[in-house]
Amino acid sequence: MKNLIFATLLSLSLFSLPASAQSANSEQSADSPQNTNSEQSTDNLLIEMATDLAKDGRDSKQNQRPIVLFITAVDCPFCEQLRQEYFKFSTKDPRFILREIELGVGHDVVNFDGKWANHQLIADRYNAYVTPTVMFVGPDGAALNKPIIGI
Numbered sequence: 001m002k003n004l005i006f007a008t009l010l011s012l013s014l015f016s017l018p019a020s021a022q023s024a025n026s027e028q029s030a031d032s033p034q035n036t037n038s039e040q041s042t043d044n045l046l047i048e049m050a051t052d053l054a055k056d057g058r059d060s061k062q063n064q065r066p067i068v069l070f071i072t073a074v075d076c077p078f079c080e081q082l083r084q085e086y087f088k089f090s091t092k093d094p095r096f097i098l099r100e101i102e103l104g105v106g107h108d109v110v111n112f113d114g115k116w117a118n119h120q121l122i123a124d125r126y127n128a129y130v131t132p133t134v135m136f137v138g139p140d141g142a143a144l145n146k147p148i149i150g151i
Helices: 002-015 019-031 053-063 077-087 119-125
Strands: 067-072 097-102 108-110 116-118 133-137
Touching: 053 067, 053 097, 053 108, 067 077, 097 119, 116 119
Parallel strands: 067 097
Antiparallel strands: 067 133, 108 116
């Protein structure tokens, strides 16, 4: 399951950029030193909570980047395992938008349609009742894949 998440993240993110942006990105990475695990700070482990999915949707459409919804729960050890093993290098990746949705917590969020909702209602929309769940969605919030559930 972990390999499926990683492969899906990689394939969607690589094919989501126009060719000119991909070549510019590869030129930049060739000139810049690569970070190793020991050089990563804990800041990279913080995934931005979803607060304005309508704004993320506009960004997704304008920049041709998929939105990855990482649906978690507060005390979910498997969520933390995914965060540590797969998302720690993805939190600042410009090729996709990564947002966390937390089950059981009433965080307010602007939904893709511009109306107010909360994290639980967003998770309910995608029938995400088990954590971790990873969803790839388009600019309008439409699911691009079946949910990836568990690890």
